[in-house]
Amino acid sequence: MDYQIRIIKNIKDVDVVVEIVNKVLKNDFPIYKQKTRLMYRKRVYNNEYFYKIFKNQDNVILGCFSDSQLIAFIALKKEDGGAAFIEWLAVTKTYRGKGIGLALLQEAEKWALKHFIHYLHLYTEMPNNITYYKKRGFKLVGTHKNSWFGEDENIMSKSLRDKPFEEIFEIKK
Secondary structure (H helix, E strand, O other): OOEEEEOOHHHHHHHHHHHHHHHHHHOOOOOHHHHHHHHHHHHHHHHHHHHHHOOOOOOEEEEEEEEEEEEEEEEEEOOOOOEEEEEEEEEOOHHOOHHHHHHHHHHHHHHHHHHHOOOEEEEEEHHHHHHHHHHOOOEEEEEEOOOHHHHOOEEEEOOOOOOOOOHHOOOOO
């Protein structure tokens, strides 16, 4: 299968990101109560939310395109101290199991290292996602019990380097 991964630079692609999130939340989170899925789709992970990620130059949304169609994405939010939060990794259903998620993670790690990020973390609720991320070098470090909308969130992390970049300690004028 032919695909290309690149930074999303077109605001119209953010609308497609939200469409993918809506489909994934609607169909692929069976452990969520229906009202939880609806709240995430309507109030949390909506266009406004992803526009903010898109517009902040410290963040990145990497898209995977096949024949110019967005089929998957990963969104990272840069934090202070050399860390970044993986907000979303989503692959449309027909393209799963083809290595696209792994390719997006690898590109995200390259982007992170170029931007002096040595540590990635994320939350996941789904047990099969824990296994997926562990196979890719992440560690399960804890659980937020009864957190957002009453759901349990598993905390996963990965160190990309043994120590932080010295550049994160510089004070910019």
